[in-house]
Amino acid sequence: MTAFETVLIAGGVVLFLVLLYEMEVPSQDGSFLNPLLVSVAGLIMLWPLRRHQTVRALLFSGGMLVLLWTMNQVAGILVMFVGVYLMAYLLNPAVTVLRDSYRVPRWLSSLIAAMIAVGVVVLFVLLLAPNIANQIEAFSDRVVGGVDSLRAWLASSTVLDSLEQAGVIEKQEAIGQAQQFIQEQARQLPEAAQRLARSLGSLLSFVTVLALVPVLFFYTLKDYPSIRDAIIGLFPTASGRRDYLVEAGSIVGRYLRGQLVISAIAAFNVSVFLYIFDIPFWLLIGLMAGVLNFIPNLGAIATMIIGGVIALIFGGWIKALILVAVLLGQGLLEQSLLTPNIMSYQVGLHPVLVLFSLLVFGSFLGIFGLLIAVPATAILTTAYRAYREELTLELSDYGTPDEAKGQGSKPLI
Known part of the structure; x- marks a missing residue:
């Protein structure tokens, strides 16, 4: 590597640090510098050396940061x-x-x-x-x-x-x-x-x-x-195919459509019954039951706790007991009738993994993370299974080491 190439790489590293600083500390109004201009300058500087692994790593990481910054801006x-x-x-x-x-x-x-x-x-x-x-x-x-x-x-x-x-x-x-x-x-x-x-x-x-x-x-x-x-064409392939995207999309689609129908039914049923029994803030509690229905297990518990506290404070013990009875009845209806007939999908996630994904996504993204935890985890696990199966298929083409010696196959490495 020549001295000129070393200087260019060093300049690229400096611009990468400047990019991080501009993203962390936004420029004041009227300032010329912004992450987009810094990234363009780094691209011009490092493009002639794009064949080097270090330069490719800088370009890829900088491009990802600029992409995330741009998405945040718009x-x-x-x-x-x-x-x-x-x-x-x-x-x-x-x-x-x-x-x-x-x-x-x-x-x-x-x-x-x-x-x-x-x-x-x-x-x-x-x-x-x-x-x-x-x-x-x-x-x-x-x-x-x-x-x-x-x-x-x-x-x-x-x-x-x-x-x-x-x-x-x-x-x-x-x-x-x-x-x-x-x-x-x-x-x-x-x-x-x-x-x-x-x-x-x-x-x-x-x-x-x-x-x-x-x-x-x-x-x-x-x-x-x-x-x-x-959009599918933007995603990476597994041996030239994107079957994992089709499978993941099918799973998530059925999940979202079924969950939307069940959540709408839950919001309607809970709101109507709370209105009939004159529970305070019946509409807010009913809508909360529908929205939180998207969060498996935790949503029903949160609705019962929050709604029960509201009914207890503003309506008394009897109203709170009625609310709990309505929510329990709705839960029984979902488990015995709605879910088996509407949710004709198999997410394929273990309950422990579902709870783990809820906690992880919720800690990073809050209530939005709780809502997308199950479909996002289904997509990730499907992509991982596709990658693992493809890796197994590729390695199986070479056979075992003993077979490779006896049949003259290509070495594993």
Whole structure:
């Protein structure tokens, strides 16, 4: 390696460190440098030496970092496209059935599916969104209004007196901290709604997005097979084939479609029965039961705990017992009827692995990680099985060492 090549590699390492710094400490407004420009400079500097392993490692790692940085910068746009593609992915079987069984042109079946999906969303916004907002506001007001009652109950409780006598806590300080914590958490509910409203941007941009999504969804659903094939083409192959992607996609598709149906049924059933028995904040608890239904095992436990506490505080013991009975009935219905008939899939994951994936994904990505833990783990395990089987097949072509000596086969190494 010449001195000039050494200087270029050293410069590439310096630019890589600058790239890391720019990604960790964003530049001020008006600054010229940004990760994209630094990566372009590094690419120009190292491209003549791309055959060296060190340079290839720098280019690959730097490219991955820039790709992740770019995705983070355009996350708002990507979320819309990912959501549209996911909806097209879920509705593609229905469009395919209409085309194959009833000879409906794909563009017409896609238009019908898009209109139905948009109509469901509009119906949800018009009917449920105002009630959800009202219940969130009422819940926040009830929590804030109940702080004084909680303070009085804590002040009269003998438990805190016993703990103070034992030297474990300071009673007045504990009461003040509990009151402050509850007030802060209660204030975050309306503030979160306000932040969500502000994140939509101006009215013009909101209307633009609202008009763009149905059109984008229609074209994505109409041309879904070609878009899917193009995306699959981006993934690595196993001996020239991508069968593992087809298997993983089939597993995840059946899982998501079945889980969506069961979650919708759970949200409807729980909301209706809680409304009939006049449970406080029935709609919020019902929607929470539907959303958390996506989290195996942990979702039902979390719904029962959170819903039970809400019903106990704002409705009393009888309301809490009714809520627990409703959730237990819904769980029994899912296990005995809904899951065996709707979830016609085999994820192939051991329960211990499912719980492990929930904890790992949840620790890294929060509630979003819990929602995607099972399908993501199914994809990873399917890809690993494909890699392992392909490796076994390749090695089996050479036979055992004894067979290689007797038959004159190629050596293993």
